[in-house]
Amino acid sequence: MKLAKSSQFPPCPGPVVTIVLDGVGISPREDGDAVKTARTPTLDKLMTTYPMTPLRAHGTAVGMPSDEDMGNSEVGHNAFGAGRVFAQGAKLVAESIASGHLWQGKAWHDVVATAKQGGCLHFLGLFSDGNVHSHIDHLRAMLEQAKQEGVSKVRLHILLDGRDVGETSALDYVDPFEEYLTQLRSEQFDVAIASGGGRMTITMDRYEADWSMVERGWDIHVRGLGRQFASAHEAITTYRTELNVIDQDLPGFVIAKDGQAIGKIVDGDAVVFFNFRGDRAIEISRAFIEEQFTPFARGPLPNVTYAGMMQYDGDTQLPPRFLVEPPTIDRTLGEYLAKNGVSQYAISETQKYGHVTYFWNGNRSGKFDETLETYVEIPSDVVPFEQRPWMKCAEITDALIGAIRSGQYRYLRVNYANGDMVGHTGNFEAAVTAMQGLDIQLARLIPVILAAQGTAIITADHGNADEMFELDKKGAVKRDAEGRTKAKTSHTLNPVPFVLVSANPSYQLRTNLTTPGLSNVAATVLNLLGFEAPDDYDASLIQPL
Ligand SMILES: O=C(O)[C@H](O)COP(=O)(O)O
Ligand SMILES: [Mn+2]
Numbered sequence: 001m002k003l004a005k006s007s008q009f010p011p012c013p014g015p016v017v018t019i020v021l022d023g024v025g026i027s028p029r030e031d032g033d034a035v036k037t038a039r040t041p042t043l044d045k046l047m048t049t050y051p052m053t054p055l056r057a058h059g060t061a062v063g064m065p066s067d068e069d070m071g072n073s074e075v076g077h078n079a080f081g082a083g084r085v086f087a088q089g090a091k092l093v094a095e096s097i098a099s100g101h102l103w104q105g106k107a108w109h110d111v112v113a114t115a116k117q118g119g120c121l122h123f124l125g126l127f128s129d130g131n132v133h134s135h136i137d138h139l140r141a142m143l144e145q146a147k148q149e150g151v152s153k154v155r156l157h158i159l160l161d162g163r164d165v166g167e168t169s170a171l172d173y174v175d176p177f178e179e180y181l182t183q184l185r186s187e188q189f190d191v192a193i194a195s196g197g198g199r200m201t202i203t204m205d206r207y208e209a210d211w212s213m214v215e216r217g218w219d220i221h222v223r224g225l226g227r228q229f230a231s232a233h234e235a236i237t238t239y240r241t242e243l244n245v246i247d248q249d250l251p252g253f254v255i256a257k258d259g260q261a262i263g264k265i266v267d268g269d270a271v272v273f274f275n276f277r278g279d280r281a282i283e284i285s286r287a288f289i290e291e292q293f294t295p296f297a298r299g300p301l302p303n304v305t306y307a308g309m310m311q312y313d314g315d316t317q318l319p320p321r322f323l324v325e326p327p328t329i330d331r332t333l334g335e336y337l338a339k340n341g342v343s344q345y346a347i348s349e350t351q352k353y354g355h356v357t358y359f360w361n362g363n364r365s366g367k368f369d370e371t372l373e374t375y376v377e378i379p380s381d382v383v384p385f386e387q388r389p390w391m392k393c394a395e396i397t398d399a400l401i402g403a404i405r406s407g408q409y410r411y412l413r414v415n416y417a418n419g420d421m422v423g424h425t426g427n428f429e430a431a432v433t434a435m436q437g438l439d440i441q442l443a444r445l446i447p448v449i450l451a452a453q454g455t456a457i458i459t460a461d462h463g464n465a466d467e468m469f470e471l472d473k474k475g476a477v478k479r480d481a482e483g484r485t486k487a488k489t490s491h492t493l494n495p496v497p498f499v500l501v502s503a504n505p506s507y508q509l510r511t512n513l514t515t516p517g518l519s520n521v522a523a524t525v526l527n528l529l530g531f532e533a534p535d536d537y538d539a540s541l542i543q544p545l
């Protein structure tokens, strides 16, 4: 994996720093755009003074099945880190179902065999068609196949979305699905929704930011402990009248009959966690798998056949049983740099820590070289982020400035969570504040990079804060009869900025790339560090002056 020295690009005399402004896209409209509304004098100046190009960050440009699919942190950071586009989980699972490959694998066989020996088959996962962590069509296909293969009892544990899809769309999924289940149900096939709750309240924590979410999920899905309702519809409508919260924040619920939970997970059952994306699947998978488990008082571990939709962590091989092979993301930027003796520093706050490490390195949680790499996690607040829209951007900047000034690192990368995490709350004012907080940090950071004779790449993994209101089919902001807008909590399809900030550049942006995207950044970084990029990496964004 030796990299050739570039004949065209002298190495940048100072550090090269990739700054990912998570969830900061470029919207074609003003209305509802928190990025444009915010007062961001530093970012505005950088974008007009230095070479800048928009990058594609959604759809096929990041390995999603179609250009209707928005980008997300996993596919975005995979593309940054791999310098190439790989078919991603959403696409691989859909293909595996379409070809029937999934049903031929050992994991599916194990799951079905367990259920046919008298166990119940449980499906647990994110219940929407967001296609970021999961897709409801995959669930449908598995239900139909299980029925066809003679499984007799199935229970569903549904995590309500409201984050990758409309903020109050849960019933748009639940109601038709109940009808579908009525069609599917028969004397021989007992299928029902058994538990659920909002995805930001139970089960889908990531990067160990808040294990109590997983504990609440465990109690609800496995132990059947929680507030009881007769149906998911009743749970959702009841909570909505009692609490002023959107779907992702709805509390957990247990479906019960005569006071008894109808779908506890017990010895001899099989469990499929049907999310394909790993960050929010790892903790609950660990709870189902690890014999010695300390993050919370789990109680007795039921002896179940557990399968993930994919393997979520290639380094720890978690979970060992999985339905679809993950993309084989190899020879990443991080690995090349490590094998060529280049020191690296990666930093973010908890909520995005794995984005610049695990996702960046092709969904591997470990390092390539302990001595050359430093990974820093600033603990995130555990609060609704609309209450702290500045999040930890100042603390991250403090640490990053220290790392740059230390002179120890040639390549640094940082993810600032604000545009995305606050964008997901749907709170426009908070998203504007988030952007302004971020701008203050750029004003501190960029001069330090330039003083060190370095180069900064300012970019983003996908849009979010750039569209805070739902749009109609024509792409205009949707308004009701009173002119009110509806909050949009999901990512956008917009491109993201690529700004190249350097004191004395000996290069300029290439003009012959028709639709550059996130996967073009890795080769650019290698060139800035004075290396040729590997032949199969997507083209660099720069050329010599
Ligand atoms: O997991 C989440 O928070 C959302 O589904 C996607 O956001 P991310 O891709 O920016 O993490
Ligand atoms: Mn993101």
Ligand SMILES: [Mn+2]
Binding pocket: 023, 073, 420, 421, 424, 464, 491
């Ligand atoms: Mn996001």
